[in-house]
Each structure stands twice: as C-alpha cells, then as structure tokens.
Amino acid sequence: MTAIKYYWEHFVPGWEYVSPARSLSAQEITAFAREYDPQTYHTDEEAAKATPFGGLIASGWQTCAVAMRLMCDGYLLQTSCIGSPGLDEVRWFKPVRPGDALRLHSTALEQTPSQKDPRRGTVKFRWDVLNQNNEVVCRMVARQHYRRRSPAQ
Amino acid sequence: MTAIKYYWEHFVPGWEYVSPARSLSAQEITAFAREYDPQTYHTDEEAAKATPFGGLIASGWQTCAVAMRLMCDGYLLQTSCIGSPGLDEVRWFKPVRPGDALRLHSTALEQTPSQKDPRRGTVKFRWDVLNQNNEVVCRMVARQHYRRRSPAQ
Numbered sequence: 425m426t427a428i429k430y431y432w433e434h435f436v437p438g439w440e441y442v443s444p445a446r447s448l449s450a451q452e453i454t455a456f457a458r459e460y461d462p463q464t465y466h467t468d469e470e471a472a473k474a475t476p477f478g479g480l481i482a483s484g485w486q487t488c489a490v491a492m493r494l495m496c497d498g499y500l501l502q503t504s505c506i507g508s509p510g511l512d513e514v515r516w517f518k519p520v521r522p523g524d525a526l527r528l529h530s531t532a533l534e535q536t537p538s539q540k541d542p543r544r545g546t547v548k549f550r551w552d553v554l555n556q557n558n559e560v561v562c563r564m565v566a567r568q569h570y571r572r573r574s575p576a577q
Numbered sequence: 578m579t580a581i582k583y584y585w586e587h588f589v590p591g592w593e594y595v596s597p598a599r600s601l602s603a604q605e606i607t608a609f610a611r612e613y614d615p616q617t618y619h620t621d622e623e624a625a626k627a628t629p630f631g632g633l634i635a636s637g638w639q640t641c642a643v644a645m646r647l648m649c650d651g652y653l654l655q656t657s658c659i660g661s662p663g664l665d666e667v668r669w670f671k672p673v674r675p676g677d678a679l680r681l682h683s684t685a686l687e688q689t690p691s692q693k694d695p696r697r698g699t700v701k702f703r704w705d706v707l708n709q710n711n712e713v714v715c716r717m718v719a720r721q722h723y724r725r726r727s728p729a730q
Contacts, residue, residue, distance in 0.1 A: 460642035462649050463658070476659050484661060485645055489613035489638045496615050505616070506629050508637060508669060515663035 430503040432535070432545035432570035439532035443494040445525035445556070448482055453522055456486045481519035487526070487562045488514065491553050494528035504571035506544070513565040518555065525556040533565070542576040544569055583656040585688070585698035585723035592685035596647040598678035598709070601635050606675060609639045634672035640679070640715045641667065644706050647681040657724035659697070664719040671714040678709040686718070695729040697722055 450469060457466030461483035465475040472480045520526065534548040546567050553562040603622060610619030614636035618628040625633045673679065687701040699720050706715040 459646070461645045463654065465660075483642075483645070484663075485638065485642045489636075489642070492614045492636070492638055493612070501616065507618075510637075510666070510668035511664070513663070513665065514667060516661060 428502065428504050428571075430499065431573035432504065432547065433573050434503070435532040435535060435547040435549075435570070437532055437534060441495075441498055441528070441530045443498045443528040443530075445527050446490060446494055447523050447525050448486065448490065448520065450480055450522040453480060453482045453486065456489075457483050461485055477519050479521060481521055484514075484516040484562070487516065487520050487553055488564065490526055491528050491551055491562065491564070494526070495530060495551070498528065498530075504573075506569050506571060508566060508568045509546075511564050511566040512548075513563065515563045516561070517563065518559050518561040520553075520555070520561050524561070526561070527554045528552070529554055537572075537576050538569075543572055545572055545576075546570070581655065581657050583652065584726035585657065585700065586726050587656070588685040588688060588700040588702075588723070590685055590687060594648075594651055594681070594683045596651045596681040596683075598680050599643060599647060600676050600678050601639065601643065601673065603633055603675040606633055606635045606639065609642075610636050614638055630672050632674060634674055637667075637669040637715070640669065640673050640706055641717065643679055644681050644704055644715065644717070647679070648683060648704070651681065651683075657726075659722050659724060661719060661721045662699075664717050665701075666716065666718040668716045669714070670716065671708065671712050673706075673708070673714050677714070679714070680707045681705070682707055690725075690729050691722075696725055698725055699723070 465472045465477045466483045469480045529552040531550045536546045538544040551564040552560045555561050618625045618630045619636045622633045682705040684703045689699045691697040701720050704717040705713045708714050
C-alpha cells in the first residue's frame with residue numbers, strides 16, 4: 425500500500441497536474457482492440473488505410489484507459505480516492521495514432537463535501553489528453569470521491 | 578472485412594439490442610487494472626477487502642470496454658459505423674465483481690443527418706450494462722457516426 429499524501433482537501437479548484445508523455449505502439453493498439461474494440465481501424469494496419477481515418481488509430485477507450493494510467497502514476501495512487509460515480513462528458517477530438525506522445529492534463533474544477541458522509545467529498549475534474557502537437561485529442565469531465573483529511577464540522 | 582448490413586437509417590429511435598452475457602474473471606480484472614488502472618481495489622483481491630468495496634471490482638474503464646466488445650460482437654461490426662465523437666454521460670452505479678454476468682442493452686435515442694456530409698449521419702444511443710440481477714451497473718449516453726445507405730436528397 426502506498427501512503428496517502430493527498431486527501432479531498434488538496435484538490436482546490438484550479439489545482440493542475442500535467443503528466444509525462446506515454447505513447448502506444450501499433451502492437452499495443454491492436455492488442456487492446458482485439459480484446460475490447462475489434463473495429464477494423466483499431467485492429468488492422470493495412471485495412472485501416474481504406475477507412476476514413478487513413479490508418480491505424482487507438483480505440484477511444486484505450487485513450488481513456490491510458491489517461492487513467494497516467495493519472496494513477498502521476499498522483500492518484502497517492503490519494504484517498506475511493507472511486508468515481510462517472511463522467512459528465514467524454515470527447516474524442518482527434519485520432520490517436522501509434523507513437524503519439526500522450527500527456528494527461530488534469531484540472532480540478534469543483535470541490536463538493538458529501539451530504540451524507542462528513543468524512544468524504546467529491547471533486548469534479550477536467551482531464552485533457554494532449555498529443556505531441558499540444559492538440560487535445562480527448563477531453564473528459566469526471567467526478568471522483570475522496571476521503572477527507574479531517575471530517576466536516 | 579465483414580459485409581455491412583446496417584447503415585445509419587437502421588437505427589431509428591426505439592431500436593434496441595440486448596447482448597448475451599459475458600463475465601470477467603478475477604484474473605481478467607487484475608490484468609486490465611495492472612495495465613491501465615492500478616488502484617488497489619482493482620489489482621489485489623486481498624487488499625481490496627479493506628477498501629470501501631469489500632473486495633475486488635473491475636475498473637470502470639474495463640466495464641465500458643466490455644460493453645464495447647459486446648456491441649462489436651452483437652452488431653457494430655456489421656454496421657457502417659465510422660467512429661464516435663464521444664459520450665454525454667458515463668455512470669458507474671454498481672461495482673462489477675468477478676463472475677458477474679454482464680449484458681449490454683443498447684437503445685437508439687436520436688437520429689441526426691450530418692449537416693456537412695449527405696452520406697453520413699449520427700445516432701445517439703443509451704448503452705446500459707446490466708448484471709445477473711438485472712441491475713444497471715453502468716450507463717452511457719453516446720453518439721456514433723454512420724454512413725448512410727442512401728445519401729440525403
């Protein structure tokens with residue numbers, strides 16, 4: 425178990441984190457897609473050329489999953505996070521191609537104390553996934569529940 | 578290449594599909610989590626018992642990915658789908674545990690012709706993931722782009 429460094433109180437609106445870059449190889453893209461999203465443009469480099477994308481692209485779900493991993497490595501595993509009720513928005517703006525250098529830019533938007541449990545709170549985040557050209561390829565608006573360092577009075 | 582059976586025109590509001598069941602083993606849950614979402618309650622059966630979930634649960638991203646696979650196997654690979662701009666909502670209502678029998682219930686909500694390209698259109702869907710108790714464990718509201726069988730006049 426990693427020690428908890430950051431509780432709900434830490435994520436004040438405006439808090440930001442930018443991760444190091446991580447890329448997906450063609451092999452990682454097709455392996456994920458064969459398991460979870462076997463559409464041609466995700467599984468077959470040759471056949472993908474004839475699709476509107478003109479070549480192999482990552483499943484949008486894999487882009488989200490990579491963002492999650494960058495978050496875990498960057499800060500989430502050091503927090504009191506106890507899950508997520510969901511997302512208000514997911515947008516896939518640009519295709520992610522093999523070798524694209526993906527970074528996560530996480531921004532805290534809102535901090536809400538739990539109405540039910542004084543030991544918990546929720547944070548709303550924007551999670552942008554950027555590529556090597558600083559284009560936002562994917563945007564998510566999400567909520568996560570965290571334990572508080574100190575219970576609400 | 579699979580032949581295309583279903584184009585944009587097929588997905589009239591009210592269209593529904595319910596998939597066969599698919600479960601995730603503890604090993605599949607931890608394998609996905611080690612790669613993409615290494616939070617304790619997703620990676621470690623023993624340590625997960627001490628978390629608010631009381632045991633191992635699947636990453637929410639894996640639940641979404643399984644829904645995508647059920648959709649691909651059920652109908653998507655036989656359609657003219659050319660990608661998704663994103664989702665308006667993702668909700669994870671209930672934990673998904675090893676062995677839960679997950680089904681996808683897909684419902685077409687809206688059909689919108691493309692403003693830019695008479696050969697394309699968009700469909701808005703609700704995708705519910707149900708477990709063996711008919712509980713909705715995950716709900717997504719999403720859009721997908723499809724080629725039309727016949728261009729708009």
